[in-house]
Amino acid sequence: MAFDFKKAYKEFYQAKKIQILNIPPINYVAVRGKGDPNEPNGAYQKAISKLYAISYTLKMSYKSDYKIKNFFEYVVPPLEGFWWQDNLSDVDYSKKYEFNFISLIRLPDFISEDDFKWAVKTASQKKKIDCSLVEFLNINEGLCVQTMHIGSYDEEPQTILKMKEFTNINGYEFDVNNVRKHHEIYLSDPRKVAKEKLKTIIRIPIKAK
Template sequence: MAFDYKKEYKDLYQPKRMPAIVTVPAMRFVAVDGVGDPNEEGGDYAKAMQLLYGISFTIKMNKKSNNPDEHIDGYFDYTVPPLEGLWSMEKGVPGVDYTRKTDFYWTSMIRLPEFVTDEVFAWAKASFASKHPEVDINRAYLFDFDEGVVAQVMHKGPYDDEPATVTILDGYARSQGYGLDFSDARRHHEIYLSDPRRAKPENLKTIIRHPVVKVG
């Protein structure tokens, strides 16, 4: 059976509809930065998706390589984790304004298994780029993210309905003695458990995280 991060770490990937305070451990991601509306047809966000999934599946499918020089030390079969995103309106400005999607600053990312070293990542980038010379492979980078303490909740429904869930989440954090702790490094965080191309908007499941710090 392939290792599935969503099933093995249910507290991080299968939260209840009620908010909770959780501590997220350090993880390694492949990431791409960008600006603009993620819904733009053929836009920058779509190009980022090609990079993220291309590199992620290059690593996953290493198991089928017949070249012994390409075999990854410590490799184990796994399910590619869900897409994630860090969002803000501009650097240093917390939160997101859903009415101004063209002004979004985003970091899109996919978690990598623990066996992915700097060398493995460099190989995966080069391998994917050799088959897709049209991509700007240098946009993709390794991102070691130590998120720390967050308020977390599951949002079900369209992305544009998230503000109501965010209000509940932030209110819960304050009721538990926490304040929001946004910064350039700690931003509005979403994890996408549903494929918007296949799921109805009302059935979309998105984990929302806000960085918090204990106050008082």
């Protein structure tokens, strides 16, 4: 059976309540951009297509002539995203066109930067897309608060308010800045799931007061 990150690391992907946890350094395939994520054929939609092209090239590499050291079969992890707006510590959902993002998908630890470079070259040639701006990115989030948000993305502020209250009660405060960002993990496909049933992990960096 293929290794599934969501099942192996339930604390990161199955938050049933608000919780505080320490996130270790993780490698990702990532694309940076700016703009409304709902814009058809916009920067965000193009970024997603590149992420999946490279992620699945790596996943299926064992069927090619290229062999990755210590490779084992795995399920491609869910899509994730860091979001922020310039000069704002909070998110203004009425101005989605001002969003900056880093869209990303987790990589297994056995995938090296050389493996990543091979996948970028291979995916670019096979899919006829420019993947030159796709990055191999290591992120160390550290101490965070997270929970599961069920519903529309536009309703996230209600959940975030509860997270903020929980954080303050427990002696911490939000620590969103130029380095540490609002983080979302998408467990549902919005093309297939009704808005009111969308499942999204919301993760926000915190620090002691």
